[in-house]
Amino acid sequence: MTCERVRVELPAYLAGELDESASRLVAEHLAHCAACIEEMKAVERLQERIARELRAWVDAGTAPPGLEAELRRAVRMAGARTGAEAEEALGFQHGRAEWWRTLATAAAAVAVALLLVSSLPESRTLEGLPVVGGLVQLLQGAGDEVPVERAVTRDGVTLRVHSVRYSRHETQVRYSLTGIGSLDRLETGDLAGTLLAGTEPLPLRKVQVDVPSGRVLVTFGAAPRRVPLIYRLGPLPEVPGGPWEVELGFRP
Amino acid sequence: MxxxxxxxxxxxxxxxxxxxxxxxxxxxxxxxxxxxxxxxxxxxxxxxxxxxxxxxxxxxxxxxxxxxxxxxxxxxxxxxxxxxxxVERPEDYRPEPAGVIPEHGEVWEAVRRLPEHYRSVVVLRFLADLSLEDIARTLDIPLGTVKSRLHTALKQLRSALTEADAERRGAL
The missing domain is CATH 1.10.1740.10 (RNA polymerase sigma factor, region 2, helix turn helix motif)
Structure with missing residues (x-):
């Protein structure tokens, strides 16, 4: 075994995580290599320091303001749901309004959405496209969505892209925006953002916004393959920070 | 409820x-x-x-x-x-506001400055106490990759902490 190979194996060796034959090879090398013995001692000291100080850093942690209230709200809302399916369908999002409770208890998403159309003036859509389908998707997403779950925070405002759905005809980006209060203060068009394929923006087709949940579904034209995709939102009127950008990777 | x-x-x-x-x-x-x-x-x-x-x-x-x-x-x-x-996410590397870095923050500061693929291995190892095999399963990468990432991460941390220690001594 070379010195370099031994050094890569040292953390596993020190923790007793090597199998017998590999452990013996490392031990045989150490028996006649003073430099690697010194290195082993240094790695051991370094590992102890990292573990000790990381723990101390964690133990000194204090909760950010409002965290407990947020957790209590989350526990109550989750507790109100009647089934794992409903929860799974909704996904989880902090700051979600009480409004979701009603939805979460319904097993049939279509039936729920139909009810919502008549009862939720806060839900709005751009370009007059079908609201029912949009609400169902806002709730649970489509089956062939690619999970993203990436967030970027600037000036306390967090853009989180939950997922992207690709098809031959269109690309849908599902995101939420938190830290700005209600989305109601913004125009629907402001929330469209831009989907860049490389440096080229894809054409915007539709924006659907659910104000109570802060969840937005934006539909663009079809994305080319093998081109990196970036979703960019903002800057938004009277909202600090921005633009917010999330790299989405490539169309699969 | x-x-x-x-x-x-x-x-x-x-x-x-x-x-x-x-x-x-x-x-x-x-x-x-x-x-x-x-x-x-x-x-x-x-x-x-x-x-x-x-x-x-x-x-x-x-x-x-x-x-x-x-x-x-x-x-x-x-x-x-x-x-x-x-992808590298810009918010991961945002510096903490002045005055927030707590006691024992030196190691954390060095760890959080590591690239994501090194940082996650270090934190899973030393904070979550996972074995190298469990880290490989969690990150869906080969065991050999975990070992080499940990090795590189430790080298970078040693260098960063040595520098920080020297700076602190110089300031005294």
Whole structure:
């Protein structure tokens, strides 16, 4: 075994995580290599320091303001749901309004959405496209969505892209925006953002916004393959920070 | 609340209160950003609350129990991330506001400046106490890659901490 190979194996060796034959090879090398013995001692000291100080850093942690209230709200809302399916369908999002409770208890998403159309003036859509389908998707997403779950925070405002759905005809980006209060203060068009394929923006087709949940579904034209995709939102009127950008990777 | 008495909720949050800050930092360290840390913590707290009546070992076991639930939640998020193309996320490297860096923050500062693929290995190893094989499974990478990442990360940390130690000595 070379010195370099031994050094890569040292953390596993020190923790007793090597199998017998590999452990013996490392031990045989150490028996006649003073430099690697010194290195082993240094790695051991370094590992102890990292573990000790990381723990101390964690133990000194204090909760950010409002965290407990947020957790209590989350526990109550989750507790109100009647089934794992409903929860799974909704996904989880902090700051979600009480409004979701009603939805979460319904097993049939279509039936729920139909009810919502008549009862939720806060839900709005751009370009007059079908609201029912949009609400169902806002709730649970489509089956062939690619999970993203990436967030970027600037000036306390967090853009989180939950997922992207690709098809031959269109690309849908599902995101939420938190830290700005209600989305109601913004125009629907402001929330469209831009989907860049490389440096080229894809054409915007539709924006659907659910104000109570802060969840937005934006539909663009079809994305080319093998081109990196970036979703960019903002800057938004009277909202600090921005633009917010999330790299989405490539169309699969 | 599915008929749960308010007293039980109060007891749960009384036990949680002294742990919240630690759990938050644990999730932050593992996931690398505050938004994901909040999500993971919320999901872990919901799970813990649902299983609270089954907590074995009495209330003394609560901190370790909920920490384990949180770490499981964080590793699930990392596993999901491993299935998508990795990108460097700018918020991970945002410096902490002046005055926030706490005592014992030197190692954390060095760790958080590591590139994501090194940082996650270090934190899973030294904070979540995972074996190298468990880290490989969590991140969906070969064991050899975990070993080489840890090796490189330790080299970078040693260099950063040596520099920080020298600076501190110079300032005295």
């Amino acid at each position: 599915r008929g749960r008495p308010a007293a039980e909720e109060e007891r749960f949050f009384e036990l949680l209160r002294p742990e919240q800050g630690k759990l938050y930092r644990t999730a932050w360290a593992i996931l690398g950003n505050e938004a994901d840390a909040r999500d993971a913590l919320q999901e872990a707290v919901i799970r813990a609350y649902r299983a609270f009546s089954q907590l074995k070992g009495g209330e003394a076991a609560f901190p370790g129990w909920i920490r384990r639930i949180l770490i499981n939640q964080c590793t699930q998020i990392l596993r999901r991330r491993a299935r998508v193309i990795p």
